[in-house]
Amino acid sequence: MSFIRPAKELEMYRETQILVVGGGPAGIGAAVAAARQGKKTLLLEKRGFLGGNITACFVENCNYFLAGTGFSSEGIYAEIEKRSYETYGNDNMRQRNMHAFHSEYLKVFLDGFLQEAGADILFHSFVNEVIMDGDAIAAVVVQTKKGPMAIKADVVIDATGDADVSFAAGVPYEQGREKDGLCQPGTVSVRLAGVDAGKLLADGDRLSEIGRIFKEDYRAGRTGLPCRRQDLPFGRLTRAGQISYVNYACAYGLDPTDPGDLSRGEIECRGYDMDIYRYLKTHFEELKGIEITEIAPEIGFRDSRRIRGLYRLTIDDMESNRHFDDAICAFPRFYDMLAPDAYMDGDGKVDGKGYAGHIYEPVVDSRTFEIPYRSLLPQGVSNLLVAGRCISADHVAESGTRAISLCMMTGQAAGDAAALSLDGGQKPAGIDVKSLQNMLVAQGIHIPA
Ligand SMILES: Cc1cc2nc3c(=O)[nH]c(=O)nc-3n(C[C@H](O)[C@H](O)[C@H](O)COP(=O)(O)OP(=O)(O)OC[C@H]3O[C@@H](n4cnc5c(N)ncnc54)[C@H](O)[C@@H]3O)c2cc1C
Structure with a gap:
């Protein structure tokens, strides 16, 4: 049995230039970057606080795998790390994760950080519907206590972790591991x-x-x-x-x-x-x-829907540190896959092709992988960008791209790209990628030449 829902006219509740959906690491990076470019930016978050998994799931020890390596945080993430410690101190006594956030203080810090950047925030705003105009999102529908409300934006950034906006807009996607669709626990x-x-x-x-x-x-x-x-x-x-x-x-x-x-x-x-x-x-x-x-x-x-983008990042790309002309960042090679079927089969290694059971590959020497801008561009929707753990990648690749600081870097790239697209009057897929890369480098992101 199914039901037909009667059509209902929705009034426009807000209008913005750049709309970011999801206030986790990726959404924070996107909203701060977009607002700092002087664009009217609105961030929607279904919960009553920012931080995503860091604050809602206590994933405070985000960059533990960089400790003792030659790598350090970059861009907006590095800024948040530094400033939140300066503001609240660090009461952690364990050496092995000295750089963990205090997630309750971080909630408060992020409220101010987003406002200081000039982004507006709407909490308790859940998005699972869009109104399309051809291949573009004309409005995003927010589910609230007052019922559904429409928000109009020129460019939308999906940072929901689950690719909820993309799903609503009909973007093709995959979920879980290729052989059986199972996600990590x-x-x-x-x-x-x-x-x-x-x-x-x-x-x-x-x-x-x-x-x-x-x-x-x-x-x-x-x-x-x-x-x-x-x-x-x-x-x-x-x-x-x-x-x-x-x-x-x-x-x-x-x-x-x-x-x-x-x-x-x-x-x-x-x-x-x-x-x-x-x-x-x-x-x-x-x-x-x-x-x-x-x-x-x-x-x-740790993983959910992953969109099909203009480029699907693979584990082979990452293992060979494939260089992309449209790279938006490089990140230390690191994978962490909890076995989706619970059995710790295998030896924890990626082996370059696929995997058996769990994978845990810590950072070794100076190996990195790059993310191409095209992995943030969904197929079929012209004014949408995607950031965070739901970008276009295969399942094993996602066990590396899901790193919190990297999710924030993809967000930062998406926010900058959205601003550039408005400046140049192009769709996000048409922007000058070299300008995007220059902008990111100026903001402290390392991009290999
Ligand atoms: C238990 C656990 C341990 C982990 N450990 C580590 C670790 O040690 N280091 C590390 O780097 N990574 C770790 N991860 C992975 C990491 O947390 C994620 O990959 C990362 O948080 C993804 O960032 P994101 O912004 O893409 O998504 P999320 O952090 O999931 O944020 C998405 C945000 O969007 C909001 N949202 C979702 N849907 C909607 C909607 N429809 N409308 C409005 N808002 C919406 C959510 O409330 C949330 O705030 C761990 C994950 C888990 C669960």
Whole structure:
């Protein structure tokens, strides 16, 4: 059975030059870049705060894999890192992730940072519909408490992580791994208080040791816990006695765009959070005083829909560090794929072609990969750009492109490109890419010649 929805006239609620949908890393990069070019910019976010997975899923330790390498953050991300520490300090006592954000402070910082750049923000604004005029988006429809409202924009940037705007506009896409459509698991992290941080650090990083013991216990079948996650990454450890997150609870086989699957994932993961809390409290003397202070407000995903763009970045491109004339950035070679079917088969290596099970390839020496501008340009819609984890890439390639600071770089490129397209009166696909590259380089992004 199906229903026909009667057509309804929508009044225009707002009009803007550049509309960014999604206030995560990619949307922040896009909105700040666009607004700094003097364009009227509006950012829509379905939640009541910015930051995306960093703040909603406690993914605070974004660039841990750069520590000890010759690489550092670039562009708007580097600016946020520096300024948020200057503003709020850094109470993290763990050396191994000294550069993690305090996600609650970051929410407040980002409010001011976006406003200072000149971008307007509308929270509680969920987009899942567009009105097309030929091959262009004439208006985006926002679902609000007041009902649906139309927002008109010259250029739209989809930074929803799930490519919701592109999906609504009919852009072709793929989801999950090629052979069976399975995505990486969804995770609901948990925040703990009541630890003696000094004691935990007295003989080195005891939290890493606890993670190792847990893995051994899991593999020997000693934990008795149902979640199939073997790793136990811990977040910041603070003087106030907080472990800012335990990234453990994983629900497998979920479609990140299906409300039924999302509901199963939230409930399943909250159960796993209770399990790991009890396990830690009862197995380790240093953690016997812990309590849960927060369970992440929403399940987080590492991958979801990926648009089909004018270029689809492949793992071969990344492994060969293929040079693109329209490169918008270069990023250290790094992959992190949690096995979509939960079994840690394989040896963690990419091997250049595909993968079996999980992949974890840390940064080695100076190897990088490039992202072409065409991966941000969706097929079939002329005034839309895409940024973040939903750009055009194959599934394994996405396990590298999903890095938070890189998502912000693709956002920054999309914001600049949108501004250039308005200046030149062209569609985003028609801009002078050399001008875009010059702009990005001037903003601190390294682009290989
Ligand atoms: C548990 C976990 C651990 C991770 N660990 C790391 C790590 O250590 N390092 C790292 O670099 N990466 C890590 N990642 C991956 C990283 O978080 C993502 O790849 C990254 O956040 C993607 O950025 P994004 O802006 O594309 O999407 P998101 O961070 O998902 O942000 C999308 C934003 O858009 C909003 N939104 C979505 N749909 C709509 C809509 N229809 N209308 C309006 N707003 C919408 C969302 O509320 C959100 O604010 C991890 C991910 C998870 C889940």
